[in-house]
Structures are given as C-alpha cells and as structure tokens.
Amino acid sequence: MARLGNLYLQDGVWNGERILPEGYAKFVGTLAPAWAADKRPYYGAFFWINGLGQYPVPRDAYLHVGRRRPDHADHPVARPRRGTPWTL
Secondary structure, X not given: OHHHHHHXXXXXXEOOEEOOOOOHHHHHOOOOHHHHHOOOOOEOOOOEEOOOOOOOOOOXXXXXXXXXXXXHOOOOEEEOOOXXXXXX
16 A cells, blocks of 8 residues: 555655656546535545545545545555555
8 A cells, every 4th residue: 555655645656657647646636526515524536535624634634545435444555645645
C-alpha cells in the first residue's frame, strides 16, 4: 500500500515513467460533484476524502480503503497532498 501511496504522491510517475495521466492524483482527491450536490463531502474519484476532517489525517488527505467504507476499514492508507503516505 505504501507503493500505491508513493505513486499518487509523485502524481502518477513511477521510476521516471508516467503510469497515470498527469493531474490524476489531484483528481482523485477532489470532491465528486454528486457528493457535493448531496452535501456529503466524503468521496472523490475512487478515493474517500477527509472533507469534514473526520479522520486523524490532514483535511487535504485522501484514503484508499478498497471495498469497505472508511469507517469500517481495517487499515486505510492516507496520502496527503504533501509529505509521505501512511496508514491509520
């Protein structure tokens, strides 16, 4: 999971090779329009976000928890926009 966090930390570049489209890391951490319309700032594009500051990570962090919701996750990986990835 740390490698996945590093991939997003480097905006989709791995060992000098672009794996994800440029800007995709920012896209996944941006509130999805449907969730914004429902006034539920919890989900971006395939990643949960810390929109209300409900998790003990920076507000601009986003979390990848697989098939479970963040409040039921065992060890979600959080990736801040600056810094290093970590697990909760």
